[in-house]
Amino acid sequence: MREGGRFGEEGWGYEPEGVLLSRLNNAFFRNLWHLSTIALRTWTDWLLFLSLPVLVAAYIAAGYYEMLVPGYLYTTLIEDDLQGFIHRCLQLLGLVILITVLKTLRSFTTSWLANSWRISITNEIHGLYMSDLTFHTLRMEYARIDNPDQRIVTDIKELTSTFFTILGGVGAGGAYEAFGNILWYSVQVGQRCGWYGVVTGYVWSAVMALISVAFINVVAPWVFRQERLEAVFRFLHVTLRTRAEDIAFQGHGTHEYETLDTSLVRCVDNTKQIIYRQIYLNVIQFWYGYMTTFVMYFSVGVAVFSGLAWEYTAEGERAQWIAQTSGSFMFLLWGFTILIQLSTQTSDFVAYVTRVSELHDALLDSKRRNGHDTHPNTNTALNESQMFIDNPQTLVVDKLQITSPAAEVLMSGLSFTLAKGDSLLLLASSGKGKSSLLRVLRGLWPASQGSVSLPAKLSTGTGGLFFLPQRAYLAHELTLKQHVMYPTMQADDAASDDTIRALLCEFGLERVLERVGGLDVIANWHTMLSVGEQQRLCLARVVWHQPSIAILDEATSSLDAEWEKRVYQSFVKRNIGVLSVGHRETLCALHNRVIKLA
Ligand SMILES: Nc1ncnc2c1ncn2[C@@H]1O[C@H](COP(=O)(O)OP(=O)(O)OP(=O)(O)O)[C@@H](O)[C@H]1O
Numbered sequence: 058m059r060e061g062g063r064f065g066e067e068g069w070g071y072e073p074e075g076v077l078l079s080r081l082n083n084a085f086f087r088n089l090w091h092l093s094t095i096a097l098r099t100w101t102d103w104l105l106f107l108s109l110p111v112l113v114a115a116y117i118a119a120g121y122y123e124m125l126v127p128g129y130l131y132t133t134l135i136e137d138d139l140q141g142f143i144h145r146c147l148q149l150l151g152l153v154i155l156i157t158v159l160k161t162l163r164s165f166t167t168s169w170l171a172n173s174w175r176i177s178i179t180n181e182i183h184g185l186y187m188s189d190l191t192f193h194t195l196r197m198e199y200a201r202i203d204n205p206d207q208r209i210v211t212d213i214k215e216l217t218s219t220f221f222t223i224l225g226g227v228g229a230g231g232a233y234e235a236f237g238n239i240l241w242y243s244v245q246v247g248q249r250c251g252w253y254g255v256v257t258g259y260v261w262s263a264v265m266a267l268i269s270v271a272f273i274n275v276v277a278p279w280v281f282r283q284e285r286l287e288a289v290f291r292f293l294h295v296t297l298r299t300r301a302e303d304i305a306f307q308g309h310g311t312h313e314y315e316t317l318d319t320s321l322v323r324c325v326d327n328t329k330q331i332i333y334r335q336i337y338l339n340v341i342q343f344w345y346g347y348m349t350t351f352v353m354y355f356s357v358g359v360a361v362f363s364g365l366a367w368e369y370t371a372e373g374e375r376a377q378w379i380a381q382t383s384g385s386f387m388f389l390l391w392g393f394t395i396l397i398q399l400s401t402q403t404s405d406f407v408a409y410v411t412r413v414s415e416l417h418d419a420l421l422d423s424k425r426r427n428g429h430d431t432h433p434n435t436n437t438a439l440n441e442s443q444m445f446i447d448n449p450q451t452l453v454v455d456k457l458q459i460t461s462p463a464a465e466v467l468m469s470g471l472s473f474t475l476a477k478g479d480s481l482l483l484l485a486s487s488g489k490g491k492s493s494l495l496r497v498l499r500g501l502w503p504a505s506q507g508s509v510s511l512p513a514k515l516s517t518g519t520g521g522l523f524f525l526p527q528r529a530y531l532a533h534e535l536t537l538k539q540h541v542m543y544p545t546m547q548a549d550d551a552a553s554d555d556t557i558r559a560l561l562c563e564f565g566l567e568r569v570l571e572r573v574g575g576l577d578v579i580a581n582w583h584t585m586l587s588v589g590e591q592q593r594l595c596l597a598r599v600v601w602h603q604p605s606i607a608i609l610d611e612a613t614s615s616l617d618a619e620w621e622k623r624v625y626q627s628f629v630k631r632n633i634g635v636l637s638v639g640h641r642e643t644l645c646a647l648h649n650r651v652i653k654l655a
Pocket residue numbers: 461462463467485486487488489490491492493494640
């Protein structure tokens with residue numbers, strides 16, 4: 058969030074810093090190129106991409122011959138030539154069929170490429186987002202990247218579909234058709250009317266195109282802002298849904314209603330701004346569209362009256378020259394019209410490219426920094442070969458200092474060792490930095506001084522360290538069995554089922570197992586299980602993974618004393634080392650050692 062800008066304040070609140078970046082300028086083209094290189098990695102990608110302009114070129118060529126036919130038809134009609142008339146009609150029918158096929162193929166290729174680019178860009182960005190816990194880093198350190206989920210799910214889709222609509226055109230023709238027409242019909246108009254015709258078309262259209270680009274930049278930042286505001290609105294609704302019960306307990310949701318309402322008003326106000334600003338773009342587009350006919354006949358008229366068609370003295374030939382010259386003019390100007398009419402889509406496109414590139418840049422930046430930073434867990438000041446020959450399953454914390462992102466020193470000089478089978482409680486009151494210590498151990502925060510060392514064998518997960526956060530985490534769409542196995546899902550076998558069933562019974566979940574009808578049922582566990590049951594399910598998960606050391610962040614806070622004791626006995630029985638952080642004195646009796654943090 059930008060300094061001084063907080064959602065809910067007067068004005069735009071949550072004001073995007075990047076709003077000024079959303080413009081049709083060099084940075085936009087650079088960003089577009091970077092994103093394109095993600096989708097254009099192999100020769101096949103390039104071939105498919107280049108098939109679209111080839112198809113459009115074939116379509117333009119067929120359109121050119123179709124444009125010539127009416128001129129020939131005039132001649133056959135004026136000269137009473139029945140045979141010639143039938144021949145030209147058949148030619149026209151053949152061309153119409155060819156054009157239909159080419160246009161359908163163009164549409165198909167456009168949609169296909171849009172989808173294929175979406176897959177490539179989403180895979181790349183999603184891969185970066187999910188690797189090395191970057192989704193966490195992004196949330197903590199790149200606050201200006203609002204709603205990465207919306208960027209990954211919706212903005213990339215809109216970006217790719219708008220891009221290919223702009224290039225290939227679905228109904229009205231796209232940039233390829235525009236440039237193809239401009240090139241081809243410049244030659245045609247030049248041959249028929251000389252430099253005068255071409256210059257008239259170009260000057261007229263260039264002025265209009267420049268005005269259009271200026272108006273794209275009037276709209277694009279507001280479209281960018283709209284995406285952001287819509288994302289915030291959706292996020293608030295998702296929060297309302299996921300925390301529905303907490304909110305319901307605390308009141309009637311009046312505050313939430315007001316916040317959502319404010320957010321909706323912002324979306325709607327911004328939409329109004331876009332609609333107002335698009336008036337200018339529409340005026341340019343529509344005026345240009347209709348003026349095309351005027352400019353076409355005016356230019357042909359000037360050509361005829363200045364004697365350019367003098368050599369066509371026969372009536373039929375003259376009618377043909379006029380029909381084909383105005384046709385060429387019309388297609389030349391149509392090329393420019395398409396470009397100008399693409400301005401609305403272009404302003405949306407600029408906004409999507411900016412949002413997706415912003416996320417991609419942040420992900421690459423995070424990856425680069427990850428590569429350079431010394432990860433606390435790989436600090437080899439005390440490495441396995443030097444220190445842990447006798448006991449390779451030991452965690453060592455040495456003179457550790459932890460500083461919060463707000464630069465507040467939360468604890469310093471903390472030292473301890475913990476081996477498999479041992480248990481240690483770090484006791485401290487609320488807000489003293491217990492969870493922050495675990496963040497450092499997990500490598501989510503760097504240590505500001507001192508070191509955390511553990512042998513490679515103590516990687517996270519089965520057989521290594523296993524972290525259990527304060528709030529029980531139950532992932533979506535999992536069965537009871539999968540919740541126990543989470544985060545790794547092993548192959549199904551009867552022995553695993555028996556072990557998991559026994560574990561669930563050991564942790565007091567046999568009634569749940571009976572109620573839902575077995576290990577393999579998916580249910581909405583968050584609403585179905587009590588908070589204590591959710592914690593016990595996660596504690597059963599620790600036992601299943603048999604870590605050397607379990608690191609528990611008040612993970613038994615919702616259990617009564619009896620259950621808490623049984624859980625720790627379970628760990629002792631299996632020789633699982635435990636590092637607990639908490640503030641309840643009752644925990645002391647359940648650990649071999651206690652360190653009280655001041
Ligand atoms: N991202 C952050 N930016 C700035 N300060 C933070 C951040 N996260 C935590 N803090 C601050 O660091 C301090 C320690 O937080 P931490 O979550 O480690 O406390 P704790 O000891 O686990 O507390 P509790 O027992 O209440 O869960 C708190 O004052 C908290 O406000």
